[in-house]
Amino acid sequence: MSADCAECARLDREKEAARKSGDLSKVTDCDVLLRRHPHHSKGRALAGKGRA
Numbered sequence: 001m002s003a004d005c006a007e008c009a010r011l012d013r014e015k016e017a018a019r020k021s022g023d024l025s026k027v028t029d030c031d032v033l034l035r036r037h038p039h040h041s042k043g044r045a046l047a048g049k050g051r052a
Helices: 006-021 024-036 042-046
Strands: none
Touching: 006 024
């Protein structure tokens, strides 16, 4: 995540809230959106856990 990217920060907050509430589908959705976000380098997009 870029430290100065508001969209990345918003998605991270949504992801954490979803994890706390048990909404694992929403957690996955946020992970996908973070990986696809245009501010990420190609390396970041492939560097997650699980499937790429």
